[in-house]
Amino acid sequence: MVAFSWAGPLVRLTDAPALAVAAWRLLFSVAFIALVLAVRCFARTGRAGSEAPPGGGRLTRAEWLLACVAGCLLAAHFWVWIASLRFTTVSSSVILVSTQPLFVGILSLVFLGERPAPREWLGIGIAVVGAGVIGWGDVRLGGTALLGDGMALAAAVLAAGYFVVGRSLREKLDLWSYVAVVYGVAALVLSAGVVITPGVPMVAYDLPDWLVFVALAAGPMMIGHTGINYALRYLRAYLANLAVLGEPVGAILIAWLLPAIAEPPSWQVLAGGLLILTGVGTALSRRG
Numbered sequence: 181m182v183a184f185s186w187a188g189p190l191v192r193l194t195d196a197p198a199l200a201v202a203a204w205r206l207l208f209s210v211a212f213i214a215l216v217l218a219v220r221c222f223a224r225t226g227r228a229g230s231e232a233p234p235g236g237g238r239l240t241r242a243e244w245l246l247a248c249v250a251g252c253l254l255a256a257h258f259w260v261w262i263a264s265l266r267f268t269t270v271s272s273s274v275i276l277v278s279t280q281p282l283f284v285g286i287l288s289l290v291f292l293g294e295r296p297a298p299r300e301w302l303g304i305g306i307a308v309v310g311a312g313v314i315g316w317g318d319v320r321l322g323g324t325a326l327l328g329d330g331m332a333l334a335a336a337v338l339a340a341g342y343f344v345v346g347r348s349l350r351e352k353l354d355l356w357s358y359v360a361v362v363y364g365v366a367a368l369v370l371s372a373g374v375v376i377t378p379g380v381p382m383v384a385y386d387l388p389d390w391l392v393f394v395a396l397a398a399g400p401m402m403i404g405h406t407g408i409n410y411a412l413r414y415l416r417a418y419l420a421n422l423a424v425l426g427e428p429v430g431a432i433l434i435a436w437l438l439p440a441i442a443e444p445p446s447w448q449v450l451a452g453g454l455l456i457l458t459g460v461g462t463a464l465s466r467r468g
Contacts, residue, residue: 185430251365
């Protein structure tokens with residue numbers, strides 16, 4: 181939750197095109213993963229607590245296709261969501277994109293047969309309401325703000341699809357093999373998008389922009405997204421995804437405290453944050 185909270189504020193600290201930001205976020209993430217895999221090659225003889233890939237970790241052709249679909253959904257999610265921050269506030273964007281657990285719950289029911297219990301639906305609903313309370317005063321209707329809000333909501337649906345696909349693949353692949361494939365596909369898709377898009381440079385950026393790219397990969401990506409992907413092997417997709425609902429609280433506070441952004445929160449942050457934590461606790465309280 182803490183790592184996710186930095187994504188929105190970090191994006192606001194760079195003027196680089198959304199497509200380039202998304203591409204470099206994934207490319208640096210793939211570089212970090214390659215480093216992890218290289219280290220694992222030298223310590224493959226079973227380290228305590230390491231995951232063993234069930235079923236040998238081999239994918240069928242259909243599963244490779246699913247992995248590519250997951251990577252494409254992830255690429256589209258980042259592209260659309262980062263672009264939304266150019267049109268609306270950090271508050272509105274992170275609130276709307278954090279509704280993804282609701283869509284994950286619906287897609288899990290339809291495609292995975294994982295039926296949320298009534299208490300879990302109640303918890304998801306409370307948390308989503310809390311996210312809405314936080315940004316109610318920031319959601320502006322009409323003009324470019326409405327476009328940004330719509331893009332953030334679309335990004336939530338794309339992320340939901342990505343996590344539901346990941347739930348099925350994580351049961352067969354260990355964490356680092358899975359993220360290497362999916363993040364790698366997403367990086368290729370986004371890089372290709374940069375190359376074919378006029379006016380979007382690949383490397384002509386200043387040092388502050390590069391620092392933002394690396395920070396997005398190291399924090400929100402490697403800790404946030406990879407953390408949820410780790411949990412997907414042990415928790416149902418909609419339960420693992422509940423961590424995303426803590427993002428609005430942290431993101432709004434960070435956007436308020438950073439002088440470069442200085443978007444002050446309102447009383448709604450406290451009220452909505454309390455609802456979010458209540459919702460997460462309600463959904464998870466039935467588990468031993």
